[in-house]
Amino acid sequence: MIGNDIVDLKLAAKESNWRRKGYLDKIFSKREQVIILSSENPEVMVWNLWSRKEAAYKIYNRLTGIRKLNPIDFECFEMELLIGKVICVDVIFYTKTKITKQFVSTVSVLNPSDFDKVSKINPKGVYKINGIPFYMDFFKNIKPASISHHGRFTERFSIV
Numbered sequence: 001m002i003g004n005d006i007v008d009l010k011l012a013a014k015e016s017n018w019r020r021k022g023y024l025d026k027i028f029s030k031r032e033q034v035i036i037l038s039s040e041n042p043e044v045m046v047w048n049l050w051s052r053k054e055a056a057y058k059i060y061n062r063l064t065g066i067r068k069l070n071p072i073d074f075e076c077f078e079m080e081l082l083i084g085k086v087i088c089v090d091v092i093f094y095t096k097t098k099i100t101k102q103f104v105s106t107v108s109v110l111n112p113s114d115f116d117k118v119s120k121i122n123p124k125g126v127y128k129i130n131g132i133p134f135y136m137d138f139f140k141n142i143k144p145a146s147i148s149h150h151g152r153f154t155e156r157f158s159i160v
């Protein structure tokens, strides 16, 4: 299983005023808010945590079929700068995040050994069932895939 999320930092800065009263309370636990507000770059930390939640959400959605979820139900924990875990109900997701000046991108998996098998995929091999993406490889093996678009960026991954 795989999930991913990318945030275009330029677009996020334009679209989302995360400093607005009540915004953080809707999305982040008190513990996550402390991490954000005490970070050297709170803005990037907002999107860092957000992308982890969204990447985990995509796996949770595939597992349960549930589409509408509250971001606050996904809690980031055991966070280091670029790796960590997210929990929702009793499911633990493992995350790896990449941060550049332009974007924040997270991939999540259920089994940490899968990180070694995560690969970018050719859009031509992607098809969707009920809105959820799959990837058919050269040998016609079908694997779960994950896609994210934001602003200038698109990423597509599968576990190959």
Ligand SMILES: CC(C)(COP(=O)(O)OP(=O)(O)OC[C@H]1O[C@@H](n2cnc3c(N)ncnc32)[C@H](O)[C@@H]1OP(=O)(O)O)[C@@H](O)C(=O)NCCC(=O)NCCS
Binding pocket: 002, 003, 004, 005, 006, 053, 054, 057, 058, 059, 061, 062, 067, 068, 069, 070, 071, 072, 074, 128, 131, 132, 133, 145, 146, 147, 148, 149, 150
């Ligand atoms: C998937 C969702 C989170 C959209 O995310 P988004 O940040 O607006 O957009 P993204 O580009 O990252 O995701 C859209 C892509 O995800 C893909 N996707 C949808 N469900 C997926 C899943 N379960 N696993 C992997 N990929 C999935 C879609 O194929 C889509 O790409 P496409 O337009 O090329 O088909 C959507 O379900 C949503 O907006 N839900 C409501 C908000 C919510 O509940 N968020 C949870 C917070 S934890």
